Amino acid sequence: MRVGIIGYGTIGTDVAGFIQRGEAGEASLAAVLVRKGLTCESGPAGKSGKPLFTASFNEFMEQAPDLVVECAGHSAVAAYGERVLRTADFMVVSAGALADEDLHGRLMKTARENGHRLVVPSAAIAGLDRIAAASVGYMEEVSLITRKPPKAWIGTFVEDKLNLEGLTEPVCVFEGPARESAKLFPESVNVSAALSLAGIGFDRTTVKVFVDPGITSNRHQVVARGKFGELQLEVGNTPSAANPKTGYIVAMSVIHNLRKLSGPFMIGL
Numbered sequence: 001m002r003v004g005i006i007g008y009g010t011i012g013t014d015v016a017g018f019i020q021r022g023e024a025g026e027a028s029l030a031a032v033l034v035r036k037g038l039t040c041e042s043g044p045a046g047k048s049g050k051p052l053f054t055a056s057f058n059e060f061m062e063q064a065p066d067l068v069v070e071c072a073g074h075s076a077v078a079a080y081g082e083r084v085l086r087t088a089d090f091m092v093v094s095a096g097a098l099a100d101e102d103l104h105g106r107l108m109k110t111a112r113e114n115g116h117r118l119v120v121p122s123a124a125i126a127g128l129d130r131i132a133a134a135s136v137g138y139m140e141e142v143s144l145i146t147r148k149p150p151k152a153w154i155g156t157f158v159e160d161k162l163n164l165e166g167l168t169e170p171v172c173v174f175e176g177p178a179r180e181s182a183k184l185f186p187e188s189v190n191v192s193a194a195l196s197l198a199g200i201g202f203d204r205t206t207v208k209v210f211v212d213p214g215i216t217s218n219r220h221q222v223v224a225r226g227k228f229g230e231l232q233l234e235v236g237n238t239p240s241a242a243n244p245k246t247g248y249i250v251a252m253s254v255i256h257n258l259r260k261l262s263g264p265f266m267i268g269l
């Protein structure tokens with residue numbers, strides 16, 4: 001399976017590294033779409049050699065990826081999604097972009113018409129296998145509490161509202177439906193979108209978001225109840241050195257999914 005990556009930041013770099021070290025099952029790296037010129041010293045190459053690093057979307061798609069992994073943010077999902085799905089599967093890490101109903105609908109239509117798949121990895125959250133299975137029956141509740149340390153909020157709108165360095169107690173910066181949280185925190189609460197898509201949708205999934213000076217990991221708590229029974233889980237993601245908003249687990253989850261999609265064995269669905 002030939003893989004293309006959009007975005008060579010924290011997640012994209014890790015995903016590319018895993019693939020190039022042969023840790024992604026049958027997947028090989030075909031091309032990386034970057035924003036400005038080349039960011040990799042290995043330089044340009046073609047279909048058969050090293051992966052191509054390019055700022056041209058057309059050149060990127062000419063490498064004939066079977067699957068493209070988006071690791072670049074909400075705007076990249078909107079900019080490239082439909083064009084990718086005409087010829088390849090599309091794995092969306094910035095799942096919050098799908099809170100835009102119109103965009104989500106267009107991507108689904110393009111995928112269906114062209115026989116490709118829109119794939120959302122679990123990334124920073126857990127338990128989506130069970131939530132998705134549970135949603136086959138009636139569900140009364142799916143809720144999420146996301147907490148991250150102050151440094152994870154630098155560069156977000158929260159920085160303008162709070163003195164992040166001076167916090168001594170957790171502060172709730174959002175409470176409401178997942179559709180709003182996914183749009184309000186494009187770089188840091190994509191987990192609410194993945195949870196919504198697995199379960200009862202963006203409008204019934206409820207979310208609280210905290211800046212918490214008492215923790216060092218990015219923490220997500222999920223509670224769900226329904227015909228299946230109930231689920232309570234909490235994950236603590238180690239923030240990556242390059243971007244404290246993002247856990248290392250996100251790239252690892254992408255690789256787990258590449259192994260599943262490219263190989264003969266699937267588990268953790």
Ligand SMILES: NC(=O)C1=CN([C@@H]2O[C@H](COP(=O)(O)OP(=O)(O)OC[C@H]3O[C@@H](n4cnc5c(N)ncnc54)[C@H](OP(=O)(O)O)[C@@H]3O)[C@@H](O)[C@H]2O)C=CC1
Nearest residue numbers: 007008009010011034035071072073093094123124190246
């Ligand atoms: N589903 C989940 O659980 C999670 C999802 N995410 C999502 O993943 C995204 C990426 O995270 P992360 O890697 O940590 O972020 P980074 O900011 O470290 O990296 C993003 C990279 O994408 C590049 N980029 C942006 N737009 C484009 C474009 N149009 N074409 C090519 N490259 C582009 C940026 O380039 P430049 O430097 O030029 O801006 C940057 O190099 C986040 O914005 C978030 O939406 C993150 C964590 C968890």
Ligand SMILES: O=C([O-])CC(=O)C(=O)O
Nearest residue numbers: 124188189190191218247
């Ligand atoms: O990595 C995390 O813990 C979650 C995250 O940034 C997101 O959901 O966008």
